[in-house]
Amino acid sequence: MDVLRELVHRQLTEAVPQLQRYCQQPSIAAQHIGMPETVEFVVKMVTKAGGKAQVLDDCGGNPVIYAEFQAGVNGNQDKTLLFYNHYDVQPPEPLDEWTKPPFGAEIHDGKLYARGAADNKGELVVRLNAISLLMENGGLPCNVKFLIEGEEEIGSPSLPAYLAAHADLFRADACIWEFGSKNAEEQVQLVAGIKGMCYLQFWCHGADVDLHSSNGAIVDNAAWRLVHALASMKDANNRILVDGFYDDVAPLPPELLQMAEEQPFDEEKLRQQLGLRRPLITGDENPNIHLWGAPTMTICGIESGYTGEGSKTVLPRRAQAKVDCRLVPDQSPEDILAKVRKHLDLHGFTDVEVSLLNGEHAYRSDLSHPFVQMVVDTAREAYQTDVVLAPNSAGTGPMYPFGEYLGLDLPIVSTGCGWWNSRAHAPDESIRLADFEQAILHMVLLMREFGEH
């Protein structure tokens, strides 16, 4: 084991500069920045690790990269592990809130700072380097495949089509999902599912031009219309008021309620870490229950009129908002959209437009599948710390189509190299190189174990 740790440590001299170069390549799907260059970069990394890469672009959108690594002569030819990753990242805005350049990949105090470091470039480099290490030390113990897509941060609109068209290519016995991090207690967090997503774009147009605000005495205001429409959808206590929104929400089963109770949740630490000003919205209930089992409705953005320095007396011609709803199993994004539209119409907001920017169903693996426990056990060995498993992440990803096209019994577990302050989607995203190193070891141990059973 000490020898293996030493091998992993030596692997860093290759892995860290590779991660820096990868993070220095912007790849912002929402803004159409750097996608072809990043595909080329990923293909080179796969090839360098000893795999074969295939760029799939027959189903529209940004290409999906398929990568394949054959089990060595001493490996198990009958077992295939699928890794899911994505090469796109969130937009880096607001830029003025970064203290390091978002595409600089600078290392300070053992942390590598970059948009995408934690979500999801670090994980891909971890996995490829685990494979390299195994190939150079006795050979790969199982077959490995990768699905590396380029639209995860915009809701993976093309992914289901690629999975449907190339299901045979991606077929596997188990899947390791893209992300993961340590929590504030430095425990490794694993999840075996994800929430769904219904990302809504609202627009209200009141006039062709911005008006002098003196017209407020007689002219209706798109910003007020949108504010009232939004306020009608959720009350100040965070109860969602859209009729039927909770219809398909099942309460968590007793075993998950028990898991929720058993897992730590340090509210005070979270409050300090994030600088929260308000109490949690969960009241007396266990926050884990909400993170795992409660659907959400979050204003991700709202904008209208003049918001610069000082005052401008304008009556804005239009207003927009972006709202995401995280869904639980059995909720459907299209159904939620229809319910929101009906709600707006019923409440007199026929002038407020709403459209679905992206939608995804939730997914939960069968927690009793041996693969799930195998990921937990190897994590404990690699990280030498507590490991906690959640039935699903509070976040979202395109896990459901994997089940839909590769088999709904496919066990999927997510793990990655983030830490409790990685700030995915926010300024100063980072990973710690110590976690990065442990994550490589975890993947090495998992592939060994997976090949043997």
Add this chain to the structure above:
Amino acid sequence: MDVLRELVHRQLTEAVPQLQRYCQQPSIAAQHIGMPETVEFVVKMVTKAGGKAQVLDDCGGNPVIYAEFQAGVNGNQDKTLLFYNHYDVQPPEPLDEWTKPPFGAEIHDGKLYARGAADNKGELVVRLNAISLLMENGGLPCNVKFLIEGEEEIGSPSLPAYLAAHADLFRADACIWEFGSKNAEEQVQLVAGIKGMCYLQFWCHGADVDLHSSNGAIVDNAAWRLVHALASMKDANNRILVDGFYDDVAPLPPELLQMAEEQPFDEEKLRQQLGLRRPLITGDENPNIHLWGAPTMTICGIESGYTGEGSKTVLPRRAQAKVDCRLVPDQSPEDILAKVRKHLDLHGFTDVEVSLLNGEHAYRSDLSHPFVQMVVDTAREAYQTDVVLAPNSAGTGPMYPFGEYLGLDLPIVSTGCGWWNSRAHAPDESIRLADFEQAILHMVLLMREFGEH
């Protein structure tokens, strides 16, 4: 009269290029752009027109320019007319909605396009050229003074101090206010008062950092807080719900109700001109009554989180809104601020901050003062069209401090060279050169008449 019209027409060869140069000089008070350069420019224009300029900067803020023109030897030495203008302009944003450069001052189809052309650079050039013309043709018929300030578009925060400190300098028998335009019926619109202003800045801070939106299951959201706070202040029928907001609002007196009925209001034309999507908020009531006598509460801007292209799943750390309330006589901005603060606290929004960005009281001149009729009559003669007088504008300006420091019986009438689609405060602000020419004639006739009575 024909000779005079010809003289005014010839004056354009000087006046139009001067206006272009003035408009090409940005002077955005809210953004601290170009203020000293503009002061210098105005002083030169005053001097060139034969006046003496004095830059007052002893009361803070952007300087106030005092200008003085002596009545000619044949003029009335005992009568003094005061002009009020401002050299600052609104911010040009949103820049991508201008079809001409906002500081290009380009002339197309008889219109001069620029930020500030209608509000308020055109008017100053009109008045200075009327004076030049009179001085070169028999002498100035009365004394003329100017107060030209540089903070009108940010609420004239320093003006009261300058008026208080220099009241003797600015003392006059009557005052012509800064702005005016023709309405959609091509009638000249004059106003003898203005509404007040309570411009509020709202902030809500929920966390130190933007969060991944999966946290929406447990963490409160500054954008939702602000949306709910705003929605609690005004209902969807545009009734303001802040307790006591309407306490000091007196109904219009019968003579003003009658004026409101007599004056045209072409709703259909307004709807087409502005591309309005919703019915007017005045229901069956005469819109003039609301424009003159109803206080407002307008969201001028709101902003939080990500509002760029595509989707970003973020829970924003903060949200802001800018709201202006147009006030009627007897409402006080400080009192309205206190009532809004109390309302927020009572409704549980102690976490929503509100501050007064600028406040102004409303003002109405005595409509029976002979000066008011004199401005109406000379306008009719100069423009050769209908003239309509309103007791006050739906807009705002620092008229109240003029009354407070120079005498509350000071008759103040506002007139200017705008047209019904001048788009003050909006993209593609413009004036028509034909109106500009008529406005010079109006000021020539008014000064003559004023000197004789």
